[in-house]
Amino acid sequence: MSNTTGGELPPELSRVHMVGIGGAGMSGLARILLARGGQVSGSDAKNSRAILELRTRGARVQVGHDPSALDQIPGGPSVVVTTHAAIPKTNPELVAARSRGIPILLRPRVLAQLMEGQRTLLIAGTHGKTSTTSMSVVVLQHAGSDPSFAIGGELNESGTNAHHGGDPVFVAEADESDGSLLEYTADVVAVTNIESDHLDFFGSVEAYVQVFDDFTGHIRSGGTLIVCLDDPGSAALAGRVSATLADRGVTVLGYGRGTHADLAPGVPNAATLLSWEAHGSGGAARVRFDAPVAAGTTPVERELVLPLPGEHMALNAIAAIIGAVRVTGASEARRAETLDRILTGIGAFGGVHRRFEYRGRRGGVEVIDDYAHHPTEVRSVLTAAQAMLAARGGPDGTRGRVIAVFQPHLYSRTVEFADEFAAALDLADAVVVADVYGAREEPIPGVSGRTIADKLTSPALFAPDLSRLADQVAGLARPGDVVLTLGAGDITMQGPEILAALGARESGEGTGDHAGDLTGRVS
Numbered sequence: 106m107s108n109t110t111g112g113e114l115p116p117e118l119s120r121v122h123m124v125g126i127g128g129a130g131m132s133g134l135a136r137i138l139l140a141r142g143g144q145v146s147g148s149d150a151k152n153s154r155a156i157l158e159l160r161t162r163g164a165r166v167q168v169g170h171d172p173s174a175l176d177q178i179p180g181g182p183s184v185v186v187t188t189h190a191a192i193p194k195t196n197p198e199l200v201a202a203r204s205r206g207i208p209i210l211l212r213p214r215v216l217a218q219l220m221e222g223q224r225t226l227l228i229a230g231t232h233g234k235t236s237t238t239s240m241s242v243v244v245l246q247h248a249g250s251d252p253s254f255a256i257g258g259e260l261n262e263s264g265t266n267a268h269h270g271g272d273p274v275f276v277a278e279a280d281e282s283d284g285s286l287l288e289y290t291a292d293v294v295a296v297t298n299i300e301s302d303h304l305d306f307f308g309s310v311e312a313y314v315q316v317f318d319d320f321t322g323h324i325r326s327g328g329t330l331i332v333c334l335d336d337p338g339s340a341a342l343a344g345r346v347s348a349t350l351a352d353r354g355v356t357v358l359g360y361g362r363g364t365h366a367d368l369a370p371g372v373p374n375a376a377t378l379l380s381w382e383a384h385g386s387g388g389a390a391r392v393r394f395d396a397p398v399a400a401g402t403t404p405v406e407r408e409l410v411l412p413l414p415g416e417h418m419a420l421n422a423i424a425a426i427i428g429a430v431r432v433t434g435a436s437e438a439r440r441a442e443t444l445d446r447i448l449t450g451i452g453a454f455g456g457v458h459r460r461f462e463y464r465g466r467r468g469g470v471e472v473i474d475d476y477a478h479h480p481t482e483v484r485s486v487l488t489a490a491q492a493m494l495a496a497r498g499g500p501d502g503t504r505g506r507v508i509a510v511f512q513p514h515l516y517s518r519t520v521e522f523a524d525e526f527a528a529a530l531d532l533a534d535a536v537v538v539a540d541v542y543g544a545r546e547e548p549i550p551g552v553s554g555r556t557i558a559d560k561l562t563s564p565a566l567f568a569p570d571l572s573r574l575a576d577q578v579a580g581l582a583r584p585g586d587v588v589l590t591l592g593a594g595d596i597t598m599q600g601p602e603i604l605a606a607l608g609a610r611e612s613g614e615g616t617g618d619h620a621g622d623l624t625g626r627v628s
Contacts, residue, residue: 114141117208118218122175122182123147124199125192126166127156130212133255133267134186135159137219140269146177148198172201185209189283213285216255220275220289223253226432227289229279229320230297230339232482233421236413236460237297238278240425240451245274247450248433248443252276274432282306284316290323293432295331295424299338300481305517305546314338321346326354329431333420334374335361343369356397358431360423376423379406381416383492386463390419398430400441407444410452413461415489422451461486464600467607469584474600478514478593480525487532490587505585506534510578510599511557512592513541516549519556527560533589536561537578540569542594575599579606 121138123131126147132155135145139162146165149156156166165177175181175198185202189211192199202209228238238256245252252274255267279286279294282303299317307313321330321342330350332339340359347357347369358375359366366374375398379391390409399405411418429447464472473490477483490507498504509530513519519526519541530536538558541548558567566581568574578599582588588603590596 114138114143115218117183118143118215120144120178120180120183121146121215122178122185122198122202122207124170124185124187124196125149126159126164127151127153128188129155129266130255131186131188132156132159134212134215134219135164136162136267137253137255137269139163141219144178146174146182148174170197172197174198175201175205175207181205182207184215186212186215188212189285211285213280213288216277217288217290219253219255220277223273223275224293224432224434225289225291226252226274226276226293226295226428227279227286227291228277228295228297228424228428229281229286229317230295230333231281231300231302232479232485233297233417233424234278234280235476236418237295237421237424237428238276239460240422240454241276241295241428243454244425244429244447244450245276245433247453248429248446250274250433276432279320281313281316281320286320287316287323289320290325292325292328293331293428294321294324294329295428296339296342297333297421297424298336298481299342300336300479302479302518304521305515314342317342318346321350321355324350324353324355328355329428330355330357331375331424331427331431332357332359332369332372333361333424334359334366334369334372335364335378335420337365337368340365340368340372343372347372356431358398358427360427361420376427378416378419378423381419383414383489383496384410386414386493387412388414388416388419388492388496390416390422392423394444398427399444405441405444407448409448412452412454413489414493415461415485417485418461418489422454426451461489464590465604467604468582468611469586470582470607471587472590472600472603472607473587474590474597476593476597477591478518480522480529483509483511483526483591484529484532486589486591487529490589491532494587505587506583507532508535508537508578508582508586508588509533510537510539510574510588510590510596510603512539512590512594512596513554513557514593515544516541516546516552519552519554520549523556523560526557527562530557530561530565531563533563535581536563536565537574537581538565538567539571539574539592539596542592542596544594571595571599575602575606578603579610582607 127149148167167174242254251270253270254276301310332343360376377393477486538554540554555567
């Protein structure tokens with residue numbers, strides 16, 4: 106395929122049809138193609154805000170999947186783009202494209218083409234990719250850069266998940282869930298953590314871990330690998346590949362407290378987390394930066410003030426800072442100034458859609474939404490919420506409770522991690538478990554939200570009927586509490602419903618559908 110200079114499109118991407126164009130990743134790709142002068146058509150099962158926005162930019166989008174969707178661009182598309190997980194091969198547009206001889210590409214292959222000719226910063230890892238990628242974009246913007254980017258969530262500052270920038274820098278997530286990160290070549294890679302996941306695709310933990318090892322081979326000579334030394338998975342990765350990367354001129358840098366630094370002997374800790382303290386709805390971290398992130402050989406200490414809670418967010422911020430410094434290629438003379446401007450950007454970070462996102466407050470109860478759908482992510486979010494409430498305190502020494510409203514995502518993941526989910530959810534003061542959001546999977550007999558609810562020791566309720574869930578949560582919550590809706594499915598839609606139910610209760614108009622005793626039984 107043709108190379109690009111970062112602004113021009115190769116001929117095969119001049120007319121693109123996208124199946125499932127309303128999805129987070131696909132809509133972002135469409136924005137960049139349109140900004141570079143391409144013609145874009147697409148289809149999706151239903152209308153959405155993303156589709157309406159793409160139409161205003163010139164995309165032609167048909168609601169519903171039909172072969173006629175391929176005819177929206179005069180002359181037809183030069184290529185059809187789809188996704189591995191979301192769109193079946195039997196989709197009528199894909200069938201028609203094959204019969205017409207139109208090439209079909211997966212989204213990662215197209216994104217890799219759009220990144221050609223640019224300096225790339227890619228964020229990989231089991232957890233934290235979207236938050237870290239988003240922070241990387243914001244800090245680069247505060248450093249005076251206008252990078253292109255493609256992320257898995259919407260930046261709250263701009264309300265978008267992708268952008269074609271004016272600088273030859275591209276920031277993106279490198280998704281490992283289907284091995285597609287191996288499509289990319291990078292100048293700088295940050296690996297936040299590595300932990301067992303997506304075994305429905307990989308089949309074994311060993312195969313899942315191997316894809317990260319393979320990805321480090323895609324870092325260009327003279328590039329940088331950044332790893333979290335507090336995570337055993339990423340630290341062990343550095344230990345395995347650092348010698349090979351050094352032979353190719355790739356620098357390996359660590360960050361964090363160094364809890365598992367022994368797994369990566371010889372890898373310097375370029376940014377040591379000295380302390381973390383929760384403040385209000387966010388927190389403050391003290392970090393020591395060493396060369397080659399800091400200028401010269403003298404370490405510098407800086408305070409990072411984050412608007413989001415949790416030490417895991419502080420670690421994500423540090424990864425973003427190192428990545429931004431390295432991808433800018435700032436000279437020694439300008440490195441101190443660049444670092445300080447990047448640090449200012451962390452304080453201005455407004456968060457990402459569905460990452461500890463504040464949804465509102467009613468009747469003294471705060472509702473927050475998060476995409477957490479793996480036990481480690483659930484644990485991190487609930488730990489951050491508990492620390493946030495502890496920092497706030499309360500009258501007469503009392504404090505509110507953390508109420509987790511969790512929707513398991515995928516039957517296979519529910520079976521694989523039921524014990525781990527229960528242990529993580531037990532960090533909440535009370536738990537409401539919805540039924541499993543199956544997404545692409547067929548139900549597994551005997552597997553439901555109750556599979557997790559029955560293992561909880563915290564007060565818990567299995568609430569399989571989403572039409573009653575909001576009233577059940579409102580009946581449980583009291584002033585000072587924080588309610589967190591957690592999961593990768595449609596649980597996010599319950600946030601406004603819970604707020605409405607809380608408002609109705611406050612005005613005395615509630616339905617009377619209370620949570621009852623939290624024993625794990627269906628209420």
